[in-house]
Amino acid sequence: MSAVRSAGPHVATAGPIDCDICVVGAGAAGLSVASAAAMLGARTVLVERGAMGGDCLNVGCVPSKALLAAARMAHAWQDAEALGIRYQPPVVDFPAVMRHVHGVIDGIAPHDSVARYRAMGVDVLQGTARFTGRDRLRVAFATGGAEREVTARRFVIATGGRPAVPPIPGLDEVPYLTNESLFDLAELPSHLVILGGGPIGLEMAQAFRRLGAAVTVVEAAQALGRDDPELAAVVLASLRRDGVVLRQGAAAERVAAGAAGIEVHLSGGSAPVTGSHLLVAVGRRPNVEALGLDLAGVESGPRGIQVDRRLRTANRRIFAIGDVAGGPQFTHVGGYHAGIVIRNALFRIPARTDHDTMPWVTYTEPELAWVGLSETAARERAGRIRILRWPYAENDRARAERQTAGLIKVVTDAKGRILGAGVAGAHAGEVVQPWVLAVQRGMKIGAFAGAVLPYPTYGEVGKRAAGAYYMPKLFSPLTRKLVGLLLRLP
Numbered sequence: 001m002s003a004v005r006s007a008g009p010h011v012a013t014a015g016p017i018d019c020d021i022c023v024v025g026a027g028a029a030g031l032s033v034a035s036a037a038a039m040l041g042a043r044t045v046l047v048e049r050g051a052m053g054g055d056c057l058n059v060g061c062v063p064s065k066a067l068l069a070a071a072r073m074a075h076a077w078q079d080a081e082a083l084g085i086r087y088q089p090p091v092v093d094f095p096a097v098m099r100h101v102h103g104v105i106d107g108i109a110p111h112d113s114v115a116r117y118r119a120m121g122v123d124v125l126q127g128t129a130r131f132t133g134r135d136r137l138r139v140a141f142a143t144g145g146a147e148r149e150v151t152a153r154r155f156v157i158a159t160g161g162r163p164a165v166p167p168i169p170g171l172d173e174v175p176y177l178t179n180e181s182l183f184d185l186a187e188l189p190s191h192l193v194i195l196g197g198g199p200i201g202l203e204m205a206q207a208f209r210r211l212g213a214a215v216t217v218v219e220a221a222q223a224l225g226r227d228d229p230e231l232a233a234v235v236l237a238s239l240r241r242d243g244v245v246l247r248q249g250a251a252a253e254r255v256a257a258g259a260a261g262i263e264v265h266l267s268g269g270s271a272p273v274t275g276s277h278l279l280v281a282v283g284r285r286p287n288v289e290a291l292g293l294d295l296a297g298v299e300s301g302p303r304g305i306q307v308d309r310r311l312r313t314a315n316r317r318i319f320a321i322g323d324v325a326g327g328p329q330f331t332h333v334g335g336y337h338a339g340i341v342i343r344n345a346l347f348r349i350p351a352r353t354d355h356d357t358m359p360w361v362t363y364t365e366p367e368l369a370w371v372g373l374s375e376t377a378a379r380e381r382a383g384r385i386r387i388l389r390w391p392y393a394e395n396d397r398a399r400a401e402r403q404t405a406g407l408i409k410v411v412t413d414a415k416g417r418i419l420g421a422g423v424a425g426a427h428a429g430e431v432v433q434p435w436v437l438a439v440q441r442g443m444k445i446g447a448f449a450g451a452v453l454p455y456p457t458y459g460e461v462g463k464r465a466a467g468a469y470y471m472p473k474l475f476s477p478l479t480r481k482l483v484g485l486l487l488r489l490p
């Protein structure tokens with residue numbers, strides 16, 4: 001049977017399809033490649049087995065941030081009293097909160113829809129892809145019917161990941177939630193026990209606590225362990241103030257259904273925790289198993305598909321991007337990877353990833369943001385470094401709004417080049433943005449110290465931290481002596 005050349009909108013015949021680029025997975029990463037490729041005139045096929053938009057839209061960033069927004073509203077009355085406003089504790093209508101969450105997803109969904117991608121010229125196949133050779137795969141359709149073969153000059157695997165479920169004895173015998181089922185809850189849990197104190201665990205801990213649930217987080221090591229400890233401490237203090245119970249350094253050893261709820265027995269003889277609901281948020285597993293990677297000549301490990309810095313797999317025809325590629329797991333990284341692949345696959349430009357400059361934000365209140373090298377990594381790489389800090393407590397806007405918890409922390413090398421920067425505090429995700437630019441462009445601290453910023457803004461914490469770099473020199477005895485001499489001139 002001769003292959004049908006994919007020429008944009010959905011090919012209706014049942015024969016094989018031949019295209020320039022075939023993308024597997026329509027999450028943040030896959031969608032970005034498919035849209036760019038189609039707009040650049042490449043014959044593009046996109047295969048998706050589930051909901052368009054992948055994790056971020058359906059069970060990740062979007063619902064979690066929508067839930068946090070509702071939780072912030074439910075909490076606002078507690079902060080208002082300090083500003084002279086007193087109102088009654090709010091009534092949380094949990095089903096209405098969940099309608100809000102799903103309303104936000106539904107509002108964004110058309111942007112990622114099959115119809116929109118077909119209109120762009122992408123041939124969208126709604127089924128599961130499995131490689132059958134180094135240059136071909138087959139698609140089994142969700143609706144049944146004959147499988148479809150796709151051959152392509154280039155493939156992009158963007159199949160993302162799923163929640164990791166650890167082999168804790170008894171876990172399989174109790175009902176537990178993951179991010180895939182959490183946003184379908186019909187009722188507010190009375191006591192949510194969360195396994196894992198990473199970004200998922202802590203964002204959801206704050207959200208559910210503020211909506212009225214009791215929340216206990218069980219963290220085997222240190223909560224927000226990948227973050228700067230000084231900044232993480234600001235967030236953890238806020239969670240504790242909200243009433244979240246943090247059990248750190250305690251691994252779940254056994255889970256059982258008891259008379260009072262789900263019992264989580266902890267290591268080291270710590271008292272067990274019993275909750276009405278259990279959320280498992282202990283990291284992710286890459287979706288690689290059923291892809292036929294061996295037939296495609298693609299290698300993978302526990303973290304995901306092995307790629308070089310051009311995101312090429314062991315089979316040079318096949319790229320892997322986004323969460324499945326084993327690097328940092330963020331939506332914006334998927335978009336960044338898409339740009340690298342487009343340059344390599346379509347323009348033949350050997351673009352390479354630089355994950356050291358990827359920013360991230362945890363959307364608790366206060367937020368925690370970081371970009372660039374951590375203090376430890378910077379010390380290892382650059383040797384002598386400078387750490388600059390400025391507290392929110394000395395920022396006039398933060399004082400006016402009584403949001404004084406937090407700080408900015410900037411890491412430079414000995415010559416003032418900005419290696420990393422982080423913020424824990426109100427609007428940290430926005431305050432960090434010029435620092436993202438600074439790290440990605442290799443800027444020096446002088447650019448911030450010399451900037452004139454509008455007053456009063458939270459971003460001024462950055463300028464003040466930058467100013468601290470020059471303080472010792474500026475007000476040194478030598479400078480004072482020089483000024484003294486100059487003042488004596490006629």
Ligand SMILES: Cc1cc2nc3c(=O)[nH]c(=O)nc-3n(C[C@H](O)[C@H](O)[C@H](O)COP(=O)(O)OP(=O)(O)OC[C@H]3O[C@@H](n4cnc5c(N)ncnc54)[C@H](O)[C@@H]3O)c2cc1C
Pocket residue numbers: 024025026027028029030047048049050051052053054055056057059060061062064065127128129130158159160161179200287290291321322323324329330331332333334363
């Ligand atoms: C609760 C939660 C909150 C998060 N919050 C944030 C946040 O605030 N900011 C942020 O940057 N990141 C956040 N993330 C991370 C972010 O969601 C992921 O990094 C991002 O979704 C990864 O995109 P992706 O395209 O690589 O994979 P995915 O979004 O997982 O998409 C992969 C797609 O591939 C499909 N697929 C898999 N196998 C096949 C196959 N064989 N055939 C066809 N299709 C297949 C899947 O159905 C899926 O749709 C969050 C994650 C979670 C879980």
Ligand SMILES: NC(=O)c1ccc[n+]([C@@H]2O[C@H](COP(=O)([O-])OP(=O)(O)OC[C@H]3O[C@@H](n4cnc5c(N)ncnc54)[C@H](O)[C@@H]3O)[C@@H](O)[C@H]2O)c1
Pocket residue numbers: 166195196197198199200201203218219220221222223224225250251252281282283284328329330360361362363
């Ligand atoms: N705001 C954001 O950008 C955002 C929000 C949520 C998720 N994400 C992405 O999703 C990824 C997954 O998030 P996550 O929070 O599930 O994973 P994570 O790997 O970041 O954190 C998991 C935590 O669980 C702990 N843990 C592991 N096994 C445990 C056990 N048996 N008992 C108790 N604790 C255990 C680990 O020590 C770790 O602190 C993140 O790495 C991040 O990239 C991003």
